[in-house]
Amino acid sequence: MFYHVKELQFNARVSKPDPKFARLLLEQFVGSNGELKAAMQYFVQAFSCRNPYPDKYDLLMDIATEEFSHLEIVGATIQMLLSGVNGELKNASDESEIMKLLDGTAAKEDFIHEAIVNPHFGVLTGGSPGLTDSNGIPWTAAYVNANADLTVDLRSNIAAESRAKIVYEYLMKFTDDPYVKETLTFLMTREVAHYQMFEAALNTIQPNFPPGVLQGDPRYSNLYYNMSNGTEVRGPWNEGTSTQLGENWQYIQDPLQQVIDTAGLTNIEPTGTDRTLKDVNKMNKTLGDLRSEEIKSATAEIDMQWSSYSKSGDILNNGL
Amino acid sequence: MFYHVKELQFNARVSKPDPKFARLLLEQFVGSNGELKAAMQYFVQAFSCRNPYPDKYDLLMDIATEEFSHLEIVGATIQMLLSGVNGELKNASDESEIMKLLDGTAAKEDFIHEAIVNPHFGVLTGGSPGLTDSNGIPWTAAYVNANADLTVDLRSNIAAESRAKIVYEYLMKFTDDPYVKETLTFLMTREVAHYQMFEAALNTIQPNFPPGVLQGDPRYSNLYYNMSNGTEVRGPWNEGTSTQLGENWQYIQDPLQQVIDTAGLTNIEPTGTDRTLKDVNKMNKTLGDLRSEEIKSATAEIDMQWSSYSKSGDILNNGL
Amino acid sequence: MFYHVKELQFNARVSKPDPKFARLLLEQFVGSNGELKAAMQYFVQAFSCRNPYPDKYDLLMDIATEEFSHLEIVGATIQMLLSGVNGELKNASDESEIMKLLDGTAAKEDFIHEAIVNPHFGVLTGGSPGLTDSNGIPWTAAYVNANADLTVDLRSNIAAESRAKIVYEYLMKFTDDPYVKETLTFLMTREVAHYQMFEAALNTIQPNFPPGVLQGDPRYSNLYYNMSNGTEVRGPWNEGTSTQLGENWQYIQDPLQQVIDTAGLTNIEPTGTDRTLKDVNKMNKTLGDLRSEEIKSATAEIDMQWSSYSKSGDILNNGL
Amino acid sequence: MFYHVKELQFNARVSKPDPKFARLLLEQFVGSNGELKAAMQYFVQAFSCRNPYPDKYDLLMDIATEEFSHLEIVGATIQMLLSGVNGELKNASDESEIMKLLDGTAAKEDFIHEAIVNPHFGVLTGGSPGLTDSNGIPWTAAYVNANADLTVDLRSNIAAESRAKIVYEYLMKFTDDPYVKETLTFLMTREVAHYQMFEAALNTIQPNFPPGVLQGDPRYSNLYYNMSNGTEVRGPWNEGTSTQLGENWQYIQDPLQQVIDTAGLTNIEPTGTDRTLKDVNKMNKTLGDLRSEEIKSATAEIDMQWSSYSKSGDILNNGL
Amino acid sequence: MFYHVKELQFNARVSKPDPKFARLLLEQFVGSNGELKAAMQYFVQAFSCRNPYPDKYDLLMDIATEEFSHLEIVGATIQMLLSGVNGELKNASDESEIMKLLDGTAAKEDFIHEAIVNPHFGVLTGGSPGLTDSNGIPWTAAYVNANADLTVDLRSNIAAESRAKIVYEYLMKFTDDPYVKETLTFLMTREVAHYQMFEAALNTIQPNFPPGVLQGDPRYSNLYYNMSNGTEVRGPWNEGTSTQLGENWQYIQDPLQQVIDTAGLTNIEPTGTDRTLKDVNKMNKTLGDLRSEEIKSATAEIDMQWSSYSKSGDILNNGL
Amino acid sequence: MFYHVKELQFNARVSKPDPKFARLLLEQFVGSNGELKAAMQYFVQAFSCRNPYPDKYDLLMDIATEEFSHLEIVGATIQMLLSGVNGELKNASDESEIMKLLDGTAAKEDFIHEAIVNPHFGVLTGGSPGLTDSNGIPWTAAYVNANADLTVDLRSNIAAESRAKIVYEYLMKFTDDPYVKETLTFLMTREVAHYQMFEAALNTIQPNFPPGVLQGDPRYSNLYYNMSNGTEVRGPWNEGTSTQLGENWQYIQDPLQQVIDTAGLTNIEPTGTDRTLKDVNKMNKTLGDLRSEEIKSATAEIDMQWSSYSKSGDILNNGL
Secondary structure, eight states: OEEEOSSOSSOOEESSOOHHHHHHHHHHHHSTTSHHHHHHHHHHHHHHTTTTOHHHHHHHHHHHHHHHHHHHHHHHHHHHHTTTHHHHHHOTTOOHHHHHHHTTOOOTTOHHHHHTTSHHHHHTSSSSOOSBOTTOOBOBGGGOOOOSOHHHHHHHHHHHHHHHHHHHHHHGGGOOOHHHHHHHHHHHHHHHHHHHHHHHHHHTSSSOSSSSSOOOOTTTTTEEEOOBOSSOOOOTTTSSBOTTTOOBOEEESOHHHHHHHTTTTTSOOOOSOOOOHHHHHHHHHHHHHHHHHHHHHTSOSSSEESSOBOTTSOBOOOOO | OEEEOSSOSSOOEESSOOHHHHHHHHHHHHSTTSHHHHHHHHHHHHHHTTTTOHHHHHHHHHHHHHHHHHHHHHHHHHHHHTTTHHHHHHOTTOOHHHHHHHTTOOOTTOHHHHHTTSHHHHHTSSSSOOSBOTTOOBOBGGGOOOOSOHHHHHHHHHHHHHHHHHHHHHHGGGOOOHHHHHHHHHHHHHHHHHHHHHHHHHHTSSSOSSSSSOOOOTTTTTEEEOOBOSSOOOOTTTSSBOTTTOOBOEEESOHHHHHHHTTTTTSOOOOSOOOOHHHHHHHHHHHHHHHHHHHHHTSOSSSEESSOBOTTSOBOOOOO | OEEEOSSOSSOOEESSOOHHHHHHHHHHHHSTTSHHHHHHHHHHHHGGGTTTOHHHHHHHHHHHHHHHHHHHHHHHHHHHHTTTHHHHHHOTTOOHHHHHHHTTOOOTTOHHHHHTTSHHHHHTSSSSOOSBOTTOOBOBGGGOOOOSOHHHHHHHHHHHHHHHHHHHHHHGGGOOOHHHHHHHHHHHHHHHHHHHHHHHHHHTSSSOSSSSSOOOOTTTTTEEEOOBOSSOOOOTTTSSBOTTTOOBOEEESOHHHHHHHTTTTTSOOOOSOOOOHHHHHHHHHHHHHHHHHHHHHTSOSSSEESSOBOTTSOBOOOOO | OEEEOSSOSSOOEESSOOHHHHHHHHHHHHSTTSHHHHHHHHHHHHHHTTTTOHHHHHHHHHHHHHHHHHHHHHHHHHHHHTTTHHHHHHOTTOOHHHHHHHTTOOOTTOHHHHHTTSHHHHHTSSSSOOSBOTTOOBOBGGGOOOOSOHHHHHHHHHHHHHHHHHHHHHHGGGOOOHHHHHHHHHHHHHHHHHHHHHHHHHHTSSSOSSSSSOOOOTTTTTEEEOOBOSSOOOOTTTSSBOTTTOOBOEEESOHHHHHHHTTTTTSOOOOSOOOOHHHHHHHHHHHHHHHHHHHHHTSOSSSEESSOBOTTSOBOOOOO | OEEEOSSOSSOOEESSOOHHHHHHHHHHHHSTTSHHHHHHHHHHHHHHTTTTOHHHHHHHHHHHHHHHHHHHHHHHHHHHHTTTHHHHHHOTTOOHHHHHHHTTOOOTTOHHHHHTTSHHHHHTSSSSOOSBOTTOOBOBGGGOOOOSOHHHHHHHHHHHHHHHHHHHHHHHTTOOOHHHHHHHHHHHHHHHHHHHHHHHHHHTSSSOSSSSSOOOOTTTTTEEEOOBOSSOOOOTTTSSBOTTTOOBOEEESOHHHHHHHTTTTTSOOOOSOOOOHHHHHHHHHHHHHHHHHHHHHTSOSSSEESSOBOTTSOBOOOOO | OEEEOSSOSSOOEESSOOHHHHHHHHHHHHSTTSHHHHHHHHHHHHGGGTTTOHHHHHHHHHHHHHHHHHHHHHHHHHHHHTTTHHHHHHOTTOOHHHHHHHTTOOOTTOHHHHHTTSHHHHHTSSSSOOSBOTTOOBOBGGGOOOOSOHHHHHHHHHHHHHHHHHHHHHHGGGOOOHHHHHHHHHHHHHHHHHHHHHHHHHHTSSSOSSSSSOOOOTTTTTEEEOOBOSSOOOOTTTSSBOTTTOOBOEEESOHHHHHHHTTTTTSOOOOSOOOOHHHHHHHHHHHHHHHHHHHHHTSOSSSEESSOBOTTSOBOOOOO
């Protein structure tokens, strides 16, 4: 259950209306890397770890709830940046203010002028935030990543926080309102904090590479395909040892020749690695049993109940 | 700011897994009339009435917050209905359970079989709810209606509650799990309650017809166009007096003849009504001034602050 | 079957080109509340009431057909507002007019300048209306609500008309072309008329609350959840009697305490209402039988035919 | 203005309900190549040729109107194929029919069983057609092609008719209801007829190749790039003369070598063609002047009016 | 397998940054008729003709690969047109350049000013091309047409090339950078070349009309429905003989009367044609057997392999 | 420029048709984490680092090209799994095979039966892969993340590879065709390899935390908000030191009290950290200058050219 506190988590303020920046800020309201995306991503990820991993559930719901609170901060800021538009639109029989714009005589300070850059502000949302990005694209759940595996989901979250951070950084180039900047700084910094929370949580899961359960096939896990011509570029991503498995990168200079020589890679032996197919199969079995059991043992098979209510109203602890 | 309470608002339970119904229930999770749509609609509508109409703000945020809580109930129910799928998927090196299905020898009680009806459960969301409707369509903000005018928004909400209600009604035909039915009954009934809340709020705004500020043109407000052939169907929607303006319906039997006779309706006088263009213009001015002033007087022009924080941390009341 | 009359229902005119307003007007062409949405909504709703409720079918098809006619009016107006763009684009080897703009020396009256605000006009639709809203978002059927229950669909339509009305109202703030304003006034007023038609039709269906067939559970139908902190706001939506069921609102001051005390609302008795679960079940049965029978009795089970053609070409009346 | 005739253009009938085929048929209702796409494509294309090319306007509107009539036929057929679902859903308190399905004891003839294959039929659209394709994807205007140039639009239409035709052909493999087959045959054949109408119209425009106004650059118009390895495949698309310009195809065996030799194709002369850059420029100018003038001369510059109404109601002919 | 050559197929250059044109050019990057649409359309069509029609597979893959190369050219051009934006954004603590714009004192040559017309450039993609059209709409596969029948797919491609051509033509009106114009000319001309390649390929398939296998019903294949009022417009699309079947067009002056007289077209005989239902059925059978056999004979039923690898790495020719 | 090699990178084979698994496999063809998403993400990211960071450009284009090659492998596999469907559909006049299914007498081995689970295979794509995910959702660029900052983009890629890996892992539970499994194993393992390549590339950029240029505000970078009730869950994400900045986590037990006490966090000092606002500003300036200069110095301001062609065809090295 959620509860709403009327106070904002951060004291959002604006110096004066700025509809043009309001438009840009929509990008972090419900844009592809905005607050709604973050909130919904962590919220929906939480369901699958409610019982098997209650500590991660708590983490995901805490951050999801904070992101909903950030969504509110961003929306409130946009509303303040659009201040005056809604009231002016209600003045339905008086066109003077709006028409100044169309006559080309609009004063520079005429904020309605700028609002028209996003037509939705003028004719659809009535001077309020809509659920779109800065180009008017409606939010879509296609932005959200959730795969019910914490070694994957936490990595998706680390990347999501990185993207949200850079968009706040870019946004700061387009306003000089000190109030707005302090709000953006707060929000940007929280992404930095969340990043480290998700990273710490990922570190508590061992092993966490590769993500998921199945190990990589040692025949293919350390090949680098040079799929382009030009000067041969070498770096730690195609020479030396790989970051996680510690295998030696094999640089395939001529992919076509290799695939022909190996009948489409079906005739190939592992090189540059100590891992064997046998190791892999064993690890797959061991880890699969472990992860599967963690979940199954924490989940009732019949008469499941999500919360810990008892019939008498006492709070007991009977799991999902 | 939001706060999360781990207990669900309603004690959601399920008797046994039922992935097929889990798929159907996605429709109310984040389908076109589902809980996310409701929550986001009321949440985003609330911004524009934060200061001018704080009572409506409170109402909208209370119901939005309840809808987020319902979203959580529905998600929890889907997760329980999918119980076992996630654990089975982690058993990555063992195919026996899944393969039974593909061999056609799956036992009828094999719930994974049915989950495959929604492939996302099997290969994308890992036995958890995804942010899609029952056909896998990602949620889109195109479902949400918010126009920053309470006489419009509250009507949008009344209709939204009606649709959410009927979808719960339809859903109840497809399960006989008594636990699930009691949850659906609770959720369906809350739509009935919310409907009446929005209706009561709309009634406190007078006049509220037509929605918005501008009055209808008396030349066109009571014409009924018979745009089809066949037996002439008459009813209170095209004869007698109209529901809100109390004008006499004018039934246009032959629209083509009328538009030709009136040069495309430009040569036409009001009939069946006492309203005049002069009345309309006067009302437009009066109501426009009123609504515009309500908003402007409640909104600061510079140095706006959303919450009532003071520098010293006291809660004062300085408006948006 | 449809038939097209070359005359517009309203004599749409424009004084001079205005590509900027053409862009805004796209919002009512095929935007989220535009004419295509209205036309398609009523058209698709009509299928399910063709036989059981032929009077409502006639109403829905009449208004749907009028909305298609309005769609044409809006499209024609946009085309006229873009007058000159298409011709100029064909002048493919001569860049002078367009380049004025890019050199910053464009005359203010250069309408092509303004068209570029919507790049689609310039490089995609060739100076013609496209099937997008004012931000270039392609029309999506996600805007449309149709649930095959008239007590729901008619309410969806009342809300849809309200939204279309306010968008026309907003649009009028952005033009001072008297010809365009008269067209907008006509179109806006027709939404006011349609609103009342749908309301009258809804009134002929009794009972029509709650929408659909199933009654609300008396334990949950009159609870108001105070889901937020701050001054307690009271109004007719949470005190006194509810608008439709006439029950006494129960104000839940502390939702968390209540749900814990009632084991997640499973231990709760109806208060503030005379309705009982027994009443509800009886009404569910009675109304379900009635509505189901209305539909079944009007529908053939085999050898269905939509129209009333006979083999010999006579028009008889054999139902769906 | 549109007018609705209650009789269908074709006497659509079905022998018995078949919800599974109803789902498939959604593909031609509002799928990517369905009737709504066709209707909207021709309808929106018509605006730009209203005055300059009234004969093509008449053609486009005639076919658009017929496609709307086909949309109705398809919707009516789907409604009949779903017969019984809506009535059953209204029987809200009785689960027997639906539950048979969930218990696995559903009789084979239980049509509701099959409807669940498309969950929308069961829980969203109430046993009626929705505005989606066979997978539940909402119709999007992204399907529609309209570029305000008849030499392009008519070709888009020829291709659109081809796709609609093949989808009807595929559909016929999945039903053996003779009534449904006769309707599908009618609809499929109309696509064949429309194809030829658009082709005939295209032929009346000369020159119509290349589409639009600008001629192709003779240096690049007859090169065939062999962008793949393997046996050299030769055919009339890369040897002999090209279909429209009659140039000799130049087969570029080794594209990389060519682009290096020609500094990225900037050092290249026309070969295999008599056309010169001078010819091209001249033709660009001539044809640009012609097409531009056709449009401009048919379009008023101020006080535009779409229809031919006079103030007195007479129908005069004053153009857009 | 694909291989990347670092050299562009055409030596794309730009004279100076022009973010406004960069925005327009997005339309051909990944807009509805852009290079990605073309590349993906031909690529996905190729799968179904890999074995039955290896010559067409070669053609489709060659052109698909060239279109990917064009996608790269367009993206590179956009990147160059945005030159400076990315670097300026990294200068994160210095607002001077950007703020000039917001103060209204931006120099006219300040390219960042113009970039903001597309907010994504400023706050999302960091001064780089994004995968959207000129209005910021994300690319969607709904643009792509592929139906696994070459008589249809090749026609879809002819139309697609026509649309891509006209969009390049329109774009050229909005730039006077000679470097950009030469690139656009190259790309536009390639569409002209591809058009003729697809046309030539279509001509090698006989018969190719109607598209697909099934013939049109002679009762409906030559009817022209006059679905609108006004002066009777006649042209080769409704009088004389039809373009492909050579039937005589039958002009249905009064469609309503005709459908009533013929019981919804069920009582009608072929006129204006020599084709009979018997001919049609025979042709359906013959052609169906032929096309079906072509495909089946080229496709293995078990142990299929896409490429021609042998175990030993030799390249043999064992088909799909 | 791209080049196509007809041999697949991996020798994709299938034992026998399996349309049901073909449907599931669409998820990795063009689903939200599929091969097209990966290919397009790396491809579009590459543009912004073409000149400033040519080594990363090479890496991104190599992997993008490999992903296109994987896209081809997946598409080829789907085509083989659907073997027979296309040929059967062409047999247009013979319904026997298809009708078996509809009569319920379909043999269990009838693969067409199963194909209908995805209606697109039957009636739209003609037994071939379409550009949709497993639920028929068209691919959308909304899946793609690219922000023109390598410290962000590489993290997005690490997460993307993680998701692609888990989806392949899930998919393997639903097939027992050994040929298909070996292909899936190859593809899954390549994600493991790419993950490590991106990680290695990220490590070469220092500092790379926080992503982008701006440092986090030390007042907010180490606060953990306990936004939910219930047992206090502590872990390395809210106690001890943070993973990257090495600050001490500050656990905010009662967020509401804190925000009130600090006037919405505006009256707060850094705790648990040595970083100061002064440090932050200095680092922002230093790093901003560095990153900005890296890009600007590598980019020409006028007469830009993407490739290194010279007028005479020599390959020189004049940068973007």
